[in-house]
Every structure is written in structure tokens, then in C-alpha cells.
Amino acid sequence: MPTNRTYLVAGMTCGSCAGKVTGQVEQIPGVIDVDVDLATGGITLTTESPVSDEDVQRAVRQAGYQLATN
Numbered sequence: 001m002p003t004n005r006t007y008l009v010a011g012m013t014c015g016s017c018a019g020k021v022t023g024q025v026e027q028i029p030g031v032i033d034v035d036v037d038l039a040t041g042g043i044t045l046t047t048e049s050p051v052s053d054e055d056v057q058r059a060v061r062q063a064g065y066q067l068a069t070n
Contacts, residue, residue: 009043020063021059022034031047
């Protein structure tokens with residue numbers, strides 16, 4: 001059963017930013033969809049298997065951004 005998880009990405013402000021992040025995160029095994037909300041800087045992943053926070057952080061970093069901290 002697919003599950004959803006949401007993360008905040010610091011500095012993601014435009015469609016190009018969203019495309020870079022989406023392209024990297026989609027490559028994580030188990031990710032089947034990435035939804036970006038530029039208004040909040042959030043990304044919501046739909047996964048078919050568990051995905052670690054470290055894998056998401058690494059993919060976001062490879063796109064040139066960082067996960068926001070609370």
C-alpha cells in the first residue's frame with residue numbers, strides 16, 4: 001500500500017527548483033510520485049516501499065538544496 005511523507009525544502013522557490021528536486025527524488029528506489037508545493041516549499045513523496053530520510057536528504061542535496069529544519 002502506498003504511503004505519503006512530506007518534507008520541507010529550503011530555498012525552493014520556482015518551477016526550475018521544483019524540477020531539479022523532483023528529478024533527484026524520483027530516482028530514489030520506492031518513490032512512485034513527488035508532489036511539490038512551491039507556496040510552502042514542501043515536497044510530498046508517495047512511496048511503495050520504505051524510504052529513509054537520509055536518502056531523501058541526499059537526493060535534495062544533489063539537486064542543490066537542503067531539507068529545512070524545524
